[in-house]
Amino acid sequence: MNQKTINDLFADWGREERLLPARNEEIKNKVLTAIKNVPPKAPRAARSMPWTSLVFAGLAVIAFFFTSTNIPEFITSYKGTPVAGPTTTQSEKNIGGEGVSAPSMPTQMSEDAARNYYPPSYPTPIPPVADTREFLKMNYNAAIRTRNVAELTGRVQTTVRGFDGRVDAVNSSPKSAYVSFVIPASKFDAFKKEIESFANYRFIATDVSTENLLPQKQAIEKQRTQIQKSLDGLKTERQQLITAHNQAVLKIQSRLSDIAYELATLQAEPTQDPIQQAQIAALIQDLFSEQSTQNLRLANENSAYAKQKSSLDTQIKNYESSLAYTDTQDQNLLDTVATVRGTITLSWISVWEVVGLYLPEHWLAYLLVSVALVTYVAHRVRARFALR
């Protein structure tokens, strides 16, 4: 017997089982009579809308958009002076807070920027990969939310000094504070850990940016090399000038000596012969003439020498100044690498904001959606076709 056959069997069976009761008319009359006592059906009410659910759903949408567009910046990070050259930025953003606005940065930043100026190199060359030196300039920024701004500001300053750092600027008010500082790079990691222990991760946001100043270092080194080369050239030229001058002067003076000797000899010549005397006078005249010429040459030589030497000395002095300045730049760069500049902003947080930090984003919207769903399900259950 297959499935279809058994289906037919039961279909036939079902038809046979249908029958009227023996007291059909009696029961039927009872039932038909009962209909008189039943009040007529009330006009069908319009299917009710789940107004409660719609209201909660609408509130959820409003809450969602409100919380999406009303989140101010938690931290504004200070990146330091933009310097030409490749940048290796290792940014560690640990943003736990929202709904917070950090106090605006003071003008101290522009002065710091001026202090950190390095001559840009145009065009910006990328150091070859063979040069693996790192001169990392580090900047650190942190924003802390706290219920006690003044106390924490004091702790920050103490911590900076405790790590052999220096506090450069402090702005403090009951609701916000700002501390600018420098600390040795060698103590930065420990300092950072200490600062982050001041508050739960939800209340603190940190940003560390590093920049390799290798291009600047290379530019300084190149500049120094060029200056040194020029300086050496100038010194050599000076020496050559002195040597040439001395030789020239010696030569002229030697000739002048010869002329003086010849003059002395001719003037001491004992002759009464007028013709010889005339010849001697002519020779003497020639010698005087040559003597004048040589003296003039000597004067010119000395003058030219003085001028050239002065020029060379001036150039040498200038280049030596440039060299000293380049050395200063180099030292500044090394000092910068050895120092971490940082800022910490503190702002007061309300209890409501604390709660908000612990709750997920859009929590209010989720709660309202849940309530809307629950009320809708309840509405559907009530409005469902009742069989019982």
Next chain:
Amino acid sequence: MSSNEEQSLIRGAQDGDREALERLWDLLTPKLFGYLINTLRDRALAEDILQATWLKAINALPQFEARAAGIGAWLFAIARNECRAHWRKSGRETPLDPALHDKPDNQEAKSDESILAEQILALLAEDDREILRLRYIADLPFKNIAEVLNINSITVRVRASRALARARAAYISKKQ
């Protein structure tokens, strides 16, 4: 009975139209009574339950709104509840097992196939019998059976298919 005709008769009955109600009675009572007889195995009791079911339906008729299920499913659900109430009162939680109790009257009027069907049913579990009663005696579609049993229609289809398969297997094992 088409859906439109049913809706028209229901509206008439709700408005107090005796003829509409009489028409509904004529259409539904044979199936309902046949179902009750097969469930209760007691003719007098089946008549009492039938009357109680219709009277309850009449009282609740003004509030009745047929949406997914029709008035037939509604009546059968009331009838099932009446049967359960009776069993609770009599201290039973399950219907009588037809294999153990007397068969109702008019057995001799039944065809061989009907007798065979009943013998097969006697070998099945009560849940299977219930599904088959609602499907073949009450002639309810699966979605209406789902409303009566308060389960979803896919489950009804699966159970009905399995019930038929078990019926077939029971028949084969009986023959052996």
